[in-house]
Amino acid sequence: MKYLEKEAAITGIGISDVGRPLHRSGLALTVDACLQAITDAGLKPEDIDGLASWPGRSEDHPGMSPVGLMEVKESLGLKLNWFTAGGEAPSQIASVINAAAIVAAGYARHVLCFRTVTEASSQTKSRRASVSGSAEKRVRDDLQFQIPFKAMSASQWIAMFAQRHFHEYGTTKEQLGWVALNARRHAAHNPRAIFQKPLTMDDYLGARTISTPFGLYDCDIPCDGSTAVIVSRKEEARDLRKPVLRIEAVGSAVHGRYSWDQYSDLTSMPAQESADMLWSRTDLKPADVDVAELYDGFSFLTLAWLEAFGFCAKGESGPFVEGGQRIGLDGELPLNTQGGQLSGGRLHGMGHLHEACTQLWEEGEARQVPGRPQVAAVGVGGGPVAGCMLIVRE
Amino acid sequence: MTETGPLPELNQDNAFFWTSGADGQLRFLQCGDCQNFVHPPRPRCATCRGENLSPQTVSGQGTVHTFTVNHQPWLPGMKVPFVVAIVELTEQPGLRLTTNIIQCPPEEVYIGQSVRVVFEQKEDVWLPLFEPEEVRS
Numbered sequence A: 001m002k003y004l005e006k007e008a009a010i011t012g013i014g015i016s017d018v019g020r021p022l023h024r025s026g027l028a029l030t031v032d033a034c035l036q037a038i039t040d041a042g043l044k045p046e047d048i049d050g051l052a053s054w055p056g057r058s059e060d061h062p063g064m065s066p067v068g069l070m071e072v073k074e075s076l077g078l079k080l081n082w083f084t085a086g087g088e089a090p091s092q093i094a095s096v097i098n099a100a101a102i103v104a105a106g107y108a109r110h111v112l113c114f115r116t117v118t119e120a121s122s123q124t125k126s127r128r129a130s131v132s133g134s135a136e137k138r139v140r141d142d143l144q145f146q147i148p149f150k151a152m153s154a155s156q157w158i159a160m161f162a163q164r165h166f167h168e169y170g171t172t173k174e175q176l177g178w179v180a181l182n183a184r185r186h187a188a189h190n191p192r193a194i195f196q197k198p199l200t201m202d203d204y205l206g207a208r209t210i211s212t213p214f215g216l217y218d219c220d221i222p223c224d225g226s227t228a229v230i231v232s233r234k235e236e237a238r239d240l241r242k243p244v245l246r247i248e249a250v251g252s253a254v255h256g257r258y259s260w261d262q263y264s265d266l267t268s269m270p271a272q273e274s275a276d277m278l279w280s281r282t283d284l285k286p287a288d289v290d291v292a293e294l295y296d297g298f299s300f301l302t303l304a305w306l307e308a309f310g311f312c313a314k315g316e317s318g319p320f321v322e323g324g325q326r327i328g329l330d331g332e333l334p335l336n337t338q339g340g341q342l343s344g345g346r347l348h349g350m351g352h353l354h355e356a357c358t359q360l361w362e363e364g365e366a367r368q369v370p371g372r373p374q375v376a377a378v379g380v381g382g383g384p385v386a387g388c389m390l391i392v393r394e
Numbered sequence B: 001m002t003e004t005g006p007l008p009e010l011n012q013d014n015a016f017f018w019t020s021g022a023d024g025q026l027r028f029l030q031c032g033d034c035q036n037f038v039h040p041p042r043p044r045c046a047t048c049r050g051e052n053l054s055p056q057t058v059s060g061q062g063t064v065h066t067f068t069v070n071h072q073p074w075l076p077g078m079k080v081p082f083v084v085a086i087v088e089l090t091e092q093p094g095l096r097l098t099t100n101i102i103q104c105p106p107e108e109v110y111i112g113q114s115v116r117v118v119f120e121q122k123e124d125v126w127l128p129l130f131e132p133e134e135v136r137s
């Protein structure tokens, strides 16, 4: 079979200011990121004929997704041949996974993909960011099976997956801590990261408990910011400003139960199915990957993605990250090189993709992985939400 | 009284589940053709696609599949700590409920612990919570 995502390339990236809070509208941040991405690619707004986002405008949580496609279209005067946004999709990078197929099919030549959050400036005393359900309203969707039991935050749901992983494989809190410590040491070299001060294991272990085994530093930081990525037909990408970043393979599978509690193996979830799909679409192997940007909305999710991609055996992600050497900038698998979301801020998956491209284009400056990285793995999502991508610099 | 979170909105599909505890029994939809328990309630059995589904009483016994001791108050005034757990019912592997473990100090909850259902009524909803088996003995 011919895998058509290989006909697609990432040609430009953009990122707005990131902060908490920024006191600017989500749309203003989005336009900043989008124009930056268009310029980065060497394109003009007139060249953009596709637009995509995840999850589209949503009022579910404060600041979770404040910007809709058409506001961006109207702000930039785009002439669109194709557009889509929706939350029922394989992860927060689903817009990019979709766009790869769209440019391969020729519906559009250059698709602008974005993700915007204003969670820092939108949360109030009574409505925290990323808490599902409110005291005033009854619950209608499938979260009715979580929320009445005060299981109102992904931190609790995913803490239970981590606890199960601890139980089955002997993973320890200190091993989990290395995901957070690694993110922080990389964030020190990222001027855009929210937390840049060094974090020690004592700081990590001494932080207040959120929901066992998670403490404060196992949870990412709500922030304001926008990230944009341009996906182009590869044949068009060759004429553009930067080296071609080919989308080598994507993973977008969910085979088991779509559920926060009934998926058979809660320690892996559909991240495993997505990564299996990805590897089935390429001749490359985990050992070929030079840099990994793996979702860390919660520390444990990075461990789950390490195992899903096969960077280590099932159950062995704890020892894999322990000590941090292996996952440092000069380690065998540099991981979350911009500080992830744990220290960089919750740009919700698109920040990981942005960083993967930054590294492949060797634009990482003080945090650049040495040795001209050529292959990057991006795994995004947690719980039943999972999508992944392998990107190759040609 | 156990403090609860926001309640579910009852409808024709889920009302039997959320009011089942009125007589002290826990019920799930069960497929009359292949005996598969279907949860959350759906119009078809996802195993055999049959539509011969009806609420059936289960033992209410299960084991703690995993859990977390929550320390963060997610709503103003929420009392902490409390235990959120995923309990697997004895009737079928993977038939699980997210719930709270009560009548047990949080530090004594463990994976594999035997628990049984106990209901907490809030307005028109009976929430299935779980307590250690040994409490009732």
Ligand SMILES: [Zn+2]
Binding pocket: B031, B032, B033, B034, B035, B036, B045, B046, B047, B048, B049, B050
């Ligand atoms: Zn059946």
